[in-house]
Amino acid sequence: MTDAAHTAMWERLDLDLAAHDALLAVLGKFYGDIYLSQQGRLKGAEYLDFVLSEVHGLRIREIQEAKAAGQKVVGTFCVFVPEELTLAAGAVQVGLCAGAKAGTDKAEQLVPRNTCDLIKSFIGFKLARLCPYTESCDLVVGETTCDGKKKAYEAFGEHVPLHVMEVPQCKAPCDVALLRSEFVRYKQALETLTGNVITAASLAAATKRVNAKRRALQRLAKLRAADPAPISGRDALLVNQISFYDDPDRFTAKVNELCDEMEARIATGEGVAPKGTPRILLAGCPMAVPNWKLPYLVESSGAVIVGEESCIGERNTRDLTDEAPADLEGMLDALAARYMRIDCACFTPNTERLEHIAALARDLGADGVIHYGLLFCQPYAHEALKVDKAMEAAGLPFLAIETDYGMEDAGQLKTRVEAFVETLA
Ligand code: SF4
Ligand code: SF4
Structure with a gap:
């Protein structure tokens, strides 16, 4: 063009x-x-x-x-x-x-x-x-x-x-029913917008396509447990960011190709940073394109990012939608059940998120956790305090960062991140 x-x-x-x-x-x-x-x-x-x-x-x-x-x-x-x-x-x-x-x-x-x-x-x-x-x-x-x-x-x-x-x-049965009813209302809005009726067959096919995308992203996420890390945190974040824009089927195929290459790289012991490089799990607010500030600061401070506990990351890909139901009502139940497992900080209580972060850090071999909160985001600011305690209990070094999209604090953040990474080496 x-x-x-x-x-x-x-x-x-x-x-x-x-x-x-x-x-x-x-x-x-x-x-x-x-x-x-x-x-x-x-x-x-x-x-x-x-x-x-x-x-x-x-x-x-x-x-x-x-x-x-x-x-x-x-x-x-x-x-x-x-x-x-x-x-x-x-x-x-x-x-x-x-x-x-x-x-x-x-x-x-x-x-x-x-x-x-x-x-x-x-x-x-x-x-x-x-x-x-x-x-x-x-x-x-x-x-x-x-x-x-x-x-x-x-x-x-x-x-x-x-x-x-x-x-x-909240996550009581009445909340699941509320989300399900909102999905029914969204379905109706889509049908009015498009003039297409959503059927069991069309929803089953769409669920397979979305699950295939999630499976590819899960595959990529798991491969990041290797040391040396086969992909940088910046590139892995970008893969997740692109998942919101690109054609879903093309995206799935390309991510699986990336995974094939990562597997080959792991087999030969290659990586983007030497074995033993301090490994960081990022947790917190989602990082939408082109919010790459913190990943760049971390990876230019002698560390490698091995996972994102975030909606542009693991929180969005961890759970599949059950493909077993054959009728529309059962499929809507499955959708509500799947989406209610999202552990966004907007829920109260949200203790499962703390368990997920500790488990993810363990599975990926992370040496430390950096919590990213966007300035003025109350839900994640509150949870940063809880994550701090949970990581202490799990024996994982922890750093909480609060920042915005500006670059004015980049120097100060880099100093803090470098000091944190030094303690991990
Ligand atoms: S509101 Fe919560 S679930 Fe939605 S994208 Fe933000 S962090 Fe994720
Ligand atoms: S304040 Fe709301 S929109 Fe902004 S980062 Fe927090 S949860 Fe997301």
Whole structure:
């Protein structure tokens, strides 16, 4: 696709072309510094580089072609939106960029300044007309996971076609029933949007596709237990980030290819860092594209990241949806059961998350855990204190970091991370 064709497409999507060009220039430089500078990358990382280089180009063209062929596009911000239903309705699901500062001044006219950067980012991208995914959406699903998001959707809903999905905050049987009823309501919204009826056959097929994607990501996650680490934390994070954008079947095939290469590498004892390099498990808030600040700081401080206990990571891929039910009602039960196992900090109590982090650190051979909280995120700030105690009980060194999308604190964070990594060596 030529530059002129890209520009014409972005113009049709009513992007602010000058600001968008500036964004792509910054993103390209950032990617070059953080990703292309890595040593010993897998050959399969070419797929990651290509997808990122065309994230606003070829993938958007594919989405526009799908729309021209009659498919609808659904944008999401949270792993509680069941992709199984979206695909079963014949729609395309995309995660909406919320990993960079953009349009902050405009966003702060709609939400308070002391709102987390993830929320300000999705509002800012929309108001500044910078995101071709948001502009491609026929429906955006906003879920009520935290107070910041649910109040922000009141303002955001004036700018996008919005479906609000209620997500329970406890895990009693009545909460499972609530989530299931919300999935039924989402199913109806999809059927109205697309004109397609979701059947047992279409939902079973979609569930298989989404599970296949999760299985590939689980396979990749498990291979990271090897020492030396066969893939960098940055590349593994990028794989998880891309899982929210790329065509699901192509993505699954590419991740399995990456895993084949990782297995071959493990067999010969190769890795991205020498055996014995301090191994870190990151835990906490999700890191959306292009939020690579902390992974870069960790991996440029003499450590390697071996796992992400995060929604852009293990929390999103750990559980499969049961494929056994043959009827629609049973499938909806299975969906509700699967999604209720997500251990988001928005739940109370949420003790299983503490157990998951300790088990994950053990399984991956992590030497220490770094908890990442986004500034002004109350749920994860509270849980950082609990994770600290749980890691102490598990005998795992722990560091809590709270930061935002800005680079102003990068030097100070690096000093803290380096000091922490030194204690692990
Ligand atoms: S951390 Fe919670 S609110 Fe955020 S994406 Fe994950 S499940 Fe959704
Ligand atoms: S990072 Fe925290 S405050 Fe921000 S949207 Fe997620 S749960 Fe809400």
